[in-house]
Amino acid sequence: MSIRLEKISYSYNSENAIDNISLIIDEGKTTVLIGQSGCGKSTLIRLIAGFLNAQSGNVYFDNNVLQQINLLELRKRIGYVIQGGGLFPHLTGFQNVTLLAKYTGWDNKKISDRITELTALTKLPAEKLNSFPAELSGGQRQRVSIIRALMLDPEYLLLDEPLGALDPMIRFELQQDLKVIFQKLNKTVLLVTHDLNEAAFFADKIVLMKDGCVVQEGSLKNFVDYPATVFVTKFIQSQRSVLNV
């Protein structure tokens, strides 16, 4: 259940382009895409989610190549969380997370069992699901969004700057909880961030991008000890820890 990119290229302007990337996102592991803004990391995750079509190359989910005809089916096997949550403002939290399950034909018992399971997992007080997104805090919204993404128990989880817009303390708490969730569920996770601390915290493998190319992939230790280019070192140094100030 890995995701495999094979010689993917995409460009709509000079920025955010993708230049011939091949990459494996390992099954059951957390892979983190990192880079400066404009490096193409968001473009890449959107190519994987099928919002954009690569001009050349293929994306494989397991052994299925992503294409227009199997898009709907594949997407049901993908959970997707974006910055701010992307919740539907006219629906309550409950309606947000159950929309797809109801459409798929789940009965009420199955739905409520799954909700109980997921609220516990994401540490969201169950009654919060009765609120509309506008009535929730940023952290709660993101937890609802994660429940929505996990509802049908997808094999793959794509997260695009999921903690981007949160206050530092809420962010810290949610990072802890999210890491536990990833470990418990054992899903194939791809997370995009610009924060090296966050990347190091989550990642089984970090993928550093620059100008639409992968500069280096591996562990943080690997980046520090064997930087592929001067850019890698600079990128690490630029994200100094407060304790070293």
Place this chain on the structure above:
Amino acid sequence: MFNTARNIFHLIFILSAFISVHLNTFAQEKETIKVGSKKFTENVILGEILTQFLIADSIKAVHIRELGGTTILWNALLKGEIDIYPDYTGTILKEILAKENLISSQLENYLNDKGIGITKPLGFSNTYAIGVKNETAEKLALFSISDLSNHPELKFGFTNEFLDRKDGWPGLRNTYKLFNNYVTGLDHDLAYKGLESGSIDVIDLYSTDAEIKYYNLKVLKDDKNYFTDYKAVFLYRKAIVKKFPVILKILSQLEDSIPESLMIKMNSEIKINRLSESIVAANFIKDKFSLTTKFKESTLLSRLVKNTLDHLFLVSVSLVMAILLAIPLGIISYKVKRIGNVVLSITGIIQTIPSLALLVFMIPLLGIGSWPAIAALFLYSLLPVVRNTFSGLQNIPESIKESAIVLGLPGIVILRKIELPIASPSILSGIKISAVINVGTATLGALIGAGGYGQPILTGIRLDSIPLILEGAIPAAMLALLVQGLFDLIEKLFVPRGLKL
């Protein structure tokens, strides 16, 4: 709002009941002689006289009053929307049939070929004339129209129809070599006011107008014999007198029965003494033929009820039809940008057509009455709804659109469950804008026989009666407010709560 199909069915049910009531009255009219009249007092009196006379002879007849100008009446007669209406020989020869270049002796045969009959003259002639205030005439020594050519400073104010008619201003200007410096078009009944207040100096007159005497105006001599004879006659459909031969008998009784002095007196009873056309017509028939006629003098309440029903009919039917088309058009415009550009441009262009012109364009296609007015209102209602549906969908944040897509729901489910509900406040406000504009624009429908609140306004302008104008204007304004309130309520009920937080 979109899961409540039940409510939509309700609405459609109410509307279809509404429409069927209207069609019923329409079906009844099939058996009824329809007398039309133009929107000036004398023509209304003639129409009313004939109608009452027909009814007194146990013929079912109805008077469709104040149907705008010559073009509208003539086309309505040709299409059989009305059966008889009063007109003038000069108008028929020089305006309606101007291209044919007929002389008066050829008229009857020509009309005959078109299935139209013409009566002998009713007695009086209502010629165009040119008038000025007596003091102006004295100060500038004006006696004939020729004298006007020495005074380029004079401001002309002419009836709109006169300005365009071939036997009107264009010919007059050429014949008398008049100046074109200050010429404005205005309503005939308002022209007298303009003359009185001094904002204009010279106006066109109908020679039987009661105001000539009342305002003590100087009628300038037509020294070059420009204006032809405008003898009053009735035009009728041959088919209808074939079916009801008694109509011909009644028409022949009216021939040569109204001398000019009497016509001026009747005009003046209405415009100066404020009697109703029905009473004046009844008195005429009683004096002339010793026949007592029955007519219903409408009460304020009965008029208000009828005008309200007519107005609601125009507004609701056109609005519902517009909504049913405009929301899908807005959706298509959003989904397919290239079609969207075309749709938005076309509806935008329709919006720029002056409402009066659009109404008149509809007559050749749909005749007179409610339906052409509804068609015009329908076209006007499209743009706000299309545009707001489009922009409501367009403005949904990209993050929400992507979240919806990535769930793996089919496009139609996303549209129904996510996109349309989120766009619903915008769509509703588009509908609200259309509805409020519609209530105002529908007052023009009275010009083509659609009734509604425009009817008393039109009559009020003609008779210079503020109470009558208010009888249309106040309910129209109240209806607009009511519609606004209704949609605020609908917004409260139908816009998902989560969007209002």
